[in-house]
Amino acid sequence: MSPSAAQPAPDLAPADGVAARARGLTKAYGSGETTVLALDSVDVGIVRGRFTAVMGPSGSGKSTLMHCLAGLDTVSAGQVWLGDTEITGLKERELTRLRRDRIGFMFQSFNLIPTLNALENITLPMDIAGQKPDQKWLDQVIDTLGLRNRLKHRPSQLSGGQQQRVACARALASRPELIFADEPTGNLDSRAGLEVLAFLREAVDSLGQTVVMVTHDPGAAAHSDLVLFLADGRIVDEMGQPTAEAVLERMRLFTGGSPQVSDADAVRGQAGPATEED
């Protein structure tokens, strides 16, 4: 199914309860016989102040969904809103500003600048944008992430988990409406991964942030409030208050019994937050 962008406005929850939403979101790559329908008329609302995980088999459209919701990729059809702002149809310059001012990103590779210390990395996007950080908020983020005594360290002087926490602080620093995290624990050992998940959880619970995380790992998804399951470019299911075991079980249904993680990984991933300080 391929809805047109001229569909009537969606009748979803009030805008103040929804950080981002999409209606009939369709994304095709290529043309003619080689067309790949990465997203097939997806309707979704990301609830504000919640931690949402997006799971699904490889190629199911998780990254594409995130990129379209974040205005990093154009859509083939349908509409996307960030809060009240419809972002489909915005010009690249407007999108760049919207991403800079309203969205925080965390990727698998931390993208920290090696010559800058942790604090400089955290504030870099705001410095580039000519914005002054809200010092009280910044302090709260730094303390919540346990980075207070690491601020002068360069990335090479930090552990993988600490580097990812710096990337997390950088995403939080401008107090964005929405944080997108794409496999934020993908490059970390299980202990560091647990730390980052615990801090994302903390960002939601204590700082009131909204987080959307793409992951392959049922143990990581178990830290979220809601898991959206994608298959073949569609949201085929969702699960509130997920556990690693329940998510793993659900994933088996979509992947014909071969999820992309082992049961041991799934259970390890849910072992609870790691203790602070390396």
Ligand SMILES: Nc1ncnc2c1ncn2[C@@H]1O[C@H](COP(=O)(O)OP(=O)(O)OP(=O)(O)O)[C@@H](O)[C@H]1O
């Ligand atoms: N730039 C592109 N050009 C062509 N096809 C693409 C492009 N990006 C993604 N696709 C295709 O769109 C589909 C969805 O890709 P996407 O990366 O969103 O999946 P995913 O669920 O994030 O996968 P993974 O878990 O492997 O990262 C796949 O079939 C992929 O091959």
